Amino acid sequence: MIRFVPIADPPRGRVIWVTLAALVFALVVAGLIFLAAGTNPFEAYSAMLQGTVSDWSGWSEVLRRGTPLLLIGIGLTLAFRAQFFNIGAEGQLLLGAIAAGGIALFTPLPPLVMLPAMFVGGALAGGLWALIAAFLKTRLRVNEILTTLMLNYVATYLLIYLINGPWKGKNVRGFIYSDDFPDFAQLPTLPGTQVGWPTLLLGVLLAVGLQWFLGRSTGGYELRVAGENPEAARYAGISVSSVLFKMAMVTGGAAGLAGVGEVAGIHHKLLEPSQISSGYGFTAVIVAWLARGNPLLCLITAPLMGIILAGGDVLKINLNLPFRITDVFSGVILMSLIASEIFVKNRVKWGK
Amino acid sequence: MSKITKLLALALALTAAATTQAGAQDAKLKACFIYVGPTGDIGWSYAHDQGRKAAEKALPWLETQYVESVPEGQALPVIDRLAKNGCQVIFTTSFGYMDDTLAAAKKYPNIIFAHNAGFKRNANMATYMADFYQVYYLNGLAAGALSKSGKVGFVGTYPIPELKRHLSAFALGVKAANPKASVNVKWINSWFDPAKTREASEALLSEGADVLTSAEDSATGVQTAGAKNIPTFSHYNPMLKFSPSNVVSGHIVHWDKIYIDFLTKVHNGTYTTKNLANVDYWWLLSKGAVEMGADMNMPFTVKFAAQLKAAKMMVGGKSVSVYDRITALNAQMKKGESFDPFTGPVKDRNGVLRVPAGKTMSIGDLNNMSWVAPGVVGQVADEPKK
Known part of the structure; x- marks a missing residue:
């Protein structure tokens, strides 16, 4: 018989080796799937690495995928610390994109303030979108997993309505997208890539800033207490709802920034929601989970998922593996990580 | 040490030379x-x-x-x-x-x-x-002749010129064979989405359509028509095997x-x-880049060929069988002769003259087409008012 004996306070070393073991386990399982698909797993993994981390053009793809994951992931670590299970980053990202698009297309702002205004607008829109769920949770006790998830669909259809109706481009011939943003509303990119460097820089600054906030500031302390033990927080005179509201603005705002980066840096227009968000809102859950609630660690985990996504493209292009392989791959990793949680919190005992 | 390095360098140079040569040979x-x-x-x-x-x-x-x-x-x-x-x-x-x-x-x-x-x-x-617009016209003739309810269903992807031209050619065909019939259209705003195609198909059928064609990239339209036992058409590729007793003809690409x-x-x-x-x-x-057929080299399935031979339509004051009309026009267009579905006068569904009498549409016109032909029922985005 196998028994699980709970560990009161799992040491950091245990967290690390269990996480690494879970990753290795996932790689083995995914390798078996490659084998079943008729591809040598070693060939597959080496192709993935060669196409991503061996040269600059590979890295540029990792960064293109990693940048939105980083921003969203950072915001999510904060939300998860506050025990606020935000799975609505897709929708918050879209709201950021919508706000950026609205500002770029319809406001007469001078070129110099255009991009900053788009970022501010996008962060506010994403934050307010998350705030709806936080408000419903604190005032009406509605489960935030449901509301954030459902708000994704509302955001999706809001965007479709806009680009199919009032914001539809002039020369799109029946397709649904907006006009192109003016040049000065397009983000500068690293040369020869689609990586908007201002977005990337924002991500790095936010990761450092929020790590400091969580570990060193009163606000961060309040957030952690409110998350881990709301009763104690109340007893200590912390307003849990006000903490949650601030947190929602940050987690949603970070996703909103990612949305601004996608439309201003890559597409230069508003287009179908699934093509803007590309599932980043969900993939970033893995980024935040791997980072174990540490914004700074997202600087490692986001590029890691970036390698997996960009590597999936390589598998698709160079080895002609079916296009679903990337989804299967990241799915296996997430499942394995979540399942490994039991080994972090428990010691396994064999026998009676 | 330096000897080994030199040897290695030599070996490397040799392999490099060998590979470039091999590369040049089977370029x-x-x-x-x-x-x-x-x-x-x-x-x-x-x-x-x-x-x-x-x-x-x-x-x-x-x-x-x-x-x-x-x-x-x-x-x-x-x-x-x-x-x-x-x-x-x-x-x-x-x-x-x-x-x-x-x-x-x-x-x-x-x-x-x-x-x-x-x-x-x-x-x-x-x-x-x-492009399929000629083939859509031919299939429209068949669809019009086979519809008893006078409603033909069309699942559209995006309301872009390509689809409007196909939809309009199809509707002109339907109207030519069955002047009272209409083509009901629903848009799914996706190239490939079997779930949405099924929804749109079923909605069209519940509105009374008894013939269905789908412009989506999968065989879902054909399968849905098969499940309801109504006539339908292959799209881009032979889809006969998905509903053997329901595919009439279709549009096949090469x-x-x-x-x-x-x-x-x-x-x-x-x-x-x-x-x-x-x-x-x-x-x-x-x-020969496109073909009318349920399958390669099979313009009609046997069952529907018989029905189309029995169906009559008026051409220039004379009654001819729909089968003969389709076969004749198909042969003409294959030879590159003068018949074109968009030969004027053609009005759009709001009554505005779009192709003057005796004229046809240029490739540029066809690629910019924003109006739709009479007989199309349902919302169509970007339709010009005048």
Whole structure:
């Protein structure tokens, strides 16, 4: 018989080796799937690495995928610390994109303030979108997993309505997208890539800033207490709802920034929601989970998922593996990580 | 130590020389294809992939590579990788890749690009299309003749010129065979989405449609029609096997005709990276790039051929069987003779004259078409008021 004996306070070393073991386990399982698909797993993994981390053009793809994951992931670590299970980053990202698009297309702002205004607008829109769920949770006790998830669909259809109706481009011939943003509303990119460097820089600054906030500031302390033990927080005179509201603005705002980066840096227009968000809102859950609630660690985990996504493209292009392989791959990793949680919190005992 | 280094260097140099020589000997032309859907969609992308395979078989000096399910907003990074893999010709096979293809053409001036279904070109970027509007007219005649309720269902993807031209040609055919009939249209705003196609098909059927055609890339429309036992049409590819007793005819494409022609001209130096700005393939029945049929070389299934022989329509004051009319027009258009579905006078559904008497539409008009023909019922985006 196998028994699980709970560990009161799992040491950091245990967290690390269990996480690494879970990753290795996932790689083995995914390798078996490659084998079943008729591809040598070693060939597959080496192709993935060669196409991503061996040269600059590979890295540029990792960064293109990693940048939105980083921003969203950072915001999510904060939300998860506050025990606020935000799975609505897709929708918050879209709201950021919508706000950026609205500002770029319809406001007469001078070129110099255009991009900053788009970022501010996008962060506010994403934050307010998350705030709806936080408000419903604190005032009406509605489960935030449901509301954030459902708000994704509302955001999706809001965007479709806009680009199919009032914001539809002039020369799109029946397709649904907006006009192109003016040049000065397009983000500068690293040369020869689609990586908007201002977005990337924002991500790095936010990761450092929020790590400091969580570990060193009163606000961060309040957030952690409110998350881990709301009763104690109340007893200590912390307003849990006000903490949650601030947190929602940050987690949603970070996703909103990612949305601004996608439309201003890559597409230069508003287009179908699934093509803007590309599932980043969900993939970033893995980024935040791997980072174990540490914004700074997202600087490692986001590029890691970036390698997996960009590597999936390589598998698709160079080895002609079916296009679903990337989804299967990241799915296996997430499942394995979540399942490994039991080994972090428990010691396994064999026998009676 | 230095001896070993020298030896190693020599060995390396030798291998390098050997590989370059080998490379020079079997220098093949490498053509790469980007598909919007999975190759297993049984429709659009599948048909392109069949064309790729046929070209590879026919041209011994050709080497190909493909990438499936590339989202329309993300073609550029894929093209970057293909360029790195040594692709010399890149085919991008969806309208939505247009701007990315043009950007790539400017970024890689030494690669030849060919964009499918679009209208932007460059010195090193051609466009190509095997268009169905003639075939849609023929199938419209059959659909009109077979509908008892007078309602024919059409599942549309995006309300762009391509679809409007197909829908309108189809509606003109339906009206010619059955003046009282209408074509009810529903849009799904996606190229490949079996779930939405099923919903739209079922909605059309519950509105009373008793003949159905779907422009989506999968066989879902044909399957839904089969489940309700009503006549339907193959789309882009033979779909007879999905509903053997319900497929009447259909629109089938032969992309290989275009691919083989284009690649041969690249190989023999006719097409270069400098002279493609005016190269636009617009291939119809006369070039054999498209075909009317339920299956390859099968214009009608036996059961429906009998029904269409029994159905009559008026042509120039005389009563002829719909079967004979379709067969005659198909033969005419295959030979490249004068018949064209959009021969004026053609009014749009709001009564505005769009093609004057005796005139036909130019390729440019067909590619910019925003109006729809009479008989189309249902919302159509971007329809001009005047």
